[in-house]
Structures are given as C-alpha cells and as structure tokens.
Amino acid sequence: MAIGKKKSNNSPQTISEPEIWSFITSQTSKSCFLCIALFAVFIRLAVALHPYSGANTPPIFGDYEAQRHWMEITINLPPKDWYRNSTVNDLKYWGLDYPPLTAYQSYFHGILLRFFDPASVALTSSRGYESYIGKVLMRWTVLMSDLMIFFPSVLYFVTVYYTGKLDDKKSSKAWHTLMILLNPCLILIDHGHFQYNCISLGLTTAAVAAILSNRDLVGSMLFCLALNHKQMSAYYAPAFFAYLLGKCLRRQRPIVEVLKLGLVVVGTFALIWCPYLNSVDAFLEVLSRLAPFERGIYEDYVANFWCTTSVAVKWKRLFTTQSLKLLSLVATVSTCLPSMIQLVWSPTKRGFLHSLLNCSFSFYLFSFQVHEKSILLPLLPASFLVVEEPFVFQWFIHSALLSMFPLLKRDNLVVPYAAMYGLFALLYHAPGVRKDAGVSSSIPFILKLFAAACSLVIHIVYITVTPPEKYPFLFEAVIMSLCFSQFVLILIYINIKQWAPSKISSEADTKKKRL
Secondary structure (H helix, E strand, O other): OOOOOOOOOOOOOOOOHHHHHHHHHOHHHHHHHHHHHHHHHHHHHHHHOOOOOOOOOOOOOOHHHHHHHHHHHHHHOOHHHOOOOOOOOOOOOOOOOOOHHHHHHHHHHHHHHHHHOHHHHOOOOOOOOOOHHHHHHHHHHHHHHHHHHHHHHHHHHHHHHHOOOOOOOHHHHHHHHHHHHOOHHHHHHHHHHHOOHHHHHHHHHHHHHHHHOOOHHHHHHHHHHHHOOOHHHHHHHHHHHHHHHHHHHOOOOHHHHHHHHHHHHHHHHHHHOHHHOOOHHHHHHHHHHOOOHHHOOEOOOOOOHHHHHOOOOOHHHHOOHHHHHHHHHHHHHHHHHHHHHHHHHOOOHHHHHHHHHHHHHHHHHHOOOEOHHHHHHHHHHHHHOOOOOHHHHHHHHHHHHHHHHHHHHHOOOHHHHHHHHHHHHHHHOOOOOOOOOHHHHHOOHHHHHHHHHHHHHHHHHHHHOOOOOOOOOHHHHHHHHHHHHHHHHHHHHHHHHHHOOOHHHHHHHHHHHHO
C-alpha cells in the first residue's frame, strides 16, 4: 500500500452498503438487537398502562386529547382547512400547531381509529372521547410509530457508529443501544404523558447516521422530514448546517455541493408543503401556527434561562414580546456560534455529534417558548455520545428527569417515573462496559452519593410537603433552578470538549508527520 494513502479515523470514509448489511444480518447482532428491542417494547407497554396527560380533566383535557383531536380534524376536513379557524375547527381548542408531516401522520392514524372505533374521531362530537378501545388504539399508534421509525433508526446509527472502529466490542454496542432505546425521559413522555416525539427524533437519528456514513443528501432529506414533523427539530439545524457547509468548503467544487444540498432541502419541503403552496395566504396560515409567540417567552416551569431567572427578573412585565423575541434570538445564536465556528473550521464526525448536543442545548436554555418536554432534544445527541461521555449522559438523565418531575406528577405518573429511574440506574451500571472515563473519574464518590441523596430528598419533599400559600410554586422554582445550573455546567463542558482536539486525531496527525 502506498504511503500517504492511509486515512485517519477522523477523515471522511464512506461506509459501504455490504459493511452495514453484514453487521445487521450477522446472527449475533440480530439476536442481540432483537432481545433489546423486545425488552424495550415490554417497558413501553408497561408505562402505557398508566394515566396520560389530561385524563378525565375537562374541559380542555391534555396532550392526549390534542393528538386525538388532530386525527378528528384531518380525516374529516380537507387539507386546506386543517390550519384554518372555522365553526368545526376552533383553533383555540387544540388547533394544529405542528408542520404538515404531523398532520399527515394524524390523518393516517385517524383512519385506523375510524376503522375500529368511529366515534373516537367523529367531527365535533368526539371532544374529550376516552373509551377503553379508543385509549388502546391511541397507545398502539405511538408504539407502532416507535417500532417503525425510532427502533430501525437506532439500529442504523449504532451500525454506522461502530463500523470500522478498533474498539468494536459487542458489549459496548449492546449497552449503547440500550441507553438510546431505553431513555427513560422519552418513554415517559411518549408512552406515559402521550406524544409522538419518537417520529421526529427517529428521523433525526437516521439523518445523523446517514451523514456519519457520508450520505449527505440522504441525511439532509431525512432531517428535513424531522423538521416538517416537529419544528423543534430546528434545535439541531445549526449543527447540520455548519457540518455540511464545512465539508462542502473542502471539496473540489464547493458551490456545486452546496447547490445539491439546497435542491434536496427545497425539494423535500416543497413536496411536504404542496397543499399549502397554492397561495400566499394558505402558506402564511400554516406558518403562523408554527410560531405561537402570543404564549409568551416561557410557559409553566421549565429549567431554562428565562423561567429560572424570572424569579428575580419579571421578563414578561418589563419587556414586550417583540423585545423578548430579539433577546432570545441573540442569546440562542450567541451560545450556538462557538460550536458552529469550530465545526465549519474543522468538520469532524466527533465534532458533529458534540455540536448537535451544544446547539440543541443552547436552544433549550435560551430560545423562545420552550416546554419541559423539549429536554428530549439535547438528550438524543447526549445518548449518541454515551460511550465517550458516559458520566455526562448519566448526570444529564438525572437532571432531565428531575426537571420533568412536576409535569409527570401532574399526570399521575410517579410510579412509572420511579420505576424508569431505577431501571436506568441498573442498566447504566451493567457490567462489562467501562464507564469511568472523562469527568467521572475526577469526582469523589462521596460527592456523587451526596448529589443522589439531595435528589431523593427533593422528590420526597415535592410529593409530601404542601408549599406555603404565598409561594405556591416554590418547589417548582427550586427544581428548575437546580436543574438549570446542572444544564449550564454540562453545556460548558461539552463546548470545551468540542474545541479540544481528540486523542485519536492527535495520534493520527503525529503518525502523518512521521510518514
């Protein structure tokens, strides 16, 4: 082999189809993934037996009713009326506020419900419908979405992540798969609280896997699909943009490469938005539903900058909505920018994964109108990095679960919450996988034990103690402040890690100089 032909681990390498297919179809890998998948399905079914958001709480109910109502609207009205206020589609009652791909998903799920239980999606008369068969069908749609999109996407990612790696251990692959598929936060929100985050997160996972295997056009299309399912997928957009731009600038014809990506993006959006491109008014009607600025900069208690600091600074009173939009935009872009600059300057696969976490975290902490459930977005890239930064992922999961506890407590999901918390702890400490790397080794055991004890006390106090009348949301404020401080530390640490050169790339550069 000629000297100079050898590539470092961080140089772009296209993973061949036979390599991926060989890994997927190997008997050991198939059996291992099948066992993990079956266990993950069983856990999801167990969580689905518990209550959901808004159960038996008229008149507005909760997220379960929102998803059911969208099925009712989409199968009974033409697409042009899905986002339009009318006598049969009151937008104040859970009006569609997600992009068209969510509407199409609701339409196909609505067909299923109408076939087995027509009353559950009857126009106007089905509001608040909560029959047993209706609940079973609704839970089934989430599980099927998970199995059809998120599960295969995780297999695709793990396959790409470990193909060609020197430390290709079966135990690491299995543990990595477990950490992604059995993320307690995702399971509690989708199969407990009731949502379909598995679809947008699954599409994003597949997009990341495609890009890591140098299938940039496929990855771009998949990410556009994720954006068109939930607009919060834009949390990842700066990382995708910076990485693909950095790669294009290093190719022989950068303008042509950028144009190819642009055509894929425009074509995918045009195909999905086709019913709403016949007029400017129709397009703007949908667009206005995707940016609900009238709700204010934050809603409920979420562990981000605006909600946490509102204890001292009354943002909603002191500033207009227009000013807050500008402030949040500046704060979000400013905190994303270092990660984007590094990625354009040095577009490595390792840097791409770090940037996904950094950018999504920046959006969660500083963007406009963030919900507690939005913590799922930075959690996804954190799970991608779990082998490299296992302690950070564990630290992140514990803080994320605590930040969602008030929401899950309102939904009467304390039992599955505690069970998922315990299950995660058991799986994380599974034998055979090294988890003392990185920041974990520098933290004394007694400090970790103290943090765990504090978390336990906070949970017990929140459940058993009634807050003072003067400060009814005192405990929520304490939880949000504590979680926000942890999130900021994680964001700073991961930004530092992205800018620090990896050991692998340093060793590769040294060898290259010697040659």
